[in-house]
Amino acid sequence: MDLEDVARLRRARDTMDRFYAQPLDVPALAKAALMSPGHFSRSFRAAYGETPYSYLMTRRIERAKALLRRGDLSVTEVCFEVGCTSLGSFSSRFTELVGESPSAYRARSHGARGFVPACVEKVVTRPGGRRGKAVSSGEAPGGASP
Template identity: 65%
Template sequence: MRGPADEQHLRDLALLRRVRDRMDREYAEPLDVESLARGVNMSAGHLSREFKRAYGESPYSYLMTRRIERAMALLRRGDLSVTEVCFEVGCQSLGTFSTRFTQLVGMPPSTYRREAVAHASGLPQCVAKQVTRPIRSTSIRNGEASVPNPLLA
């Protein structure tokens, strides 16, 4: 039999799923923890703690990963500049975007764009999507960007 604490936990998980789905849908919009929390009637602190407990990363980190994934796809197309991609995916600062991109992908966005366009002709799209996903490693959390890049292998 479930107790009140279990039922509240299940309700919180459903709300967290709504928050995550909103970030997946609206990644290019200006989202912050306070507005996400308001949308599900939680405090920002509670949302951050529960989100990290449920998904293993903070809401901000999750959102930035979604933005970088989308940026990677736009950069592979090759028709937008890095600055245009930065703003297209909802980032407000080119410096923050470039730093985060480099941490997650292992190279700056300009290098990624150049390499991706050069390799695009020989890599099937289904393989390109799998091989060029951002990879989060524990070394990134410690400030090291030591993620091997599959495009250079």
């Protein structure tokens, strides 16, 4: 992969990070990256270790977790707020990545655990965690206590 392709993939990833709540699909992202959809998907996976769809859903679930912790929106409202159009698909993917349903996550206490820098919080609460396992918001990567 040449540097030009890497720059295009980074722009597509940045687009997903910024506009995760918008309807984004592989053909549109590929067009923006000046690649065919197939080449874009293969290149993205090679560069980032996951498909564009998986990356986008991880961003959406990260944002959904923050909205659910706030507690002022229903699961359905959160689903649509983060750009998902199917509550069933959102709930299934959330459960797969986080290890519990959005409703259970929302109902669980997320009380203050003391000050945690945002960069640490993002790593610790990222859906999928290390080695593809869900990392709950009360655990540090590797099983150590915060």
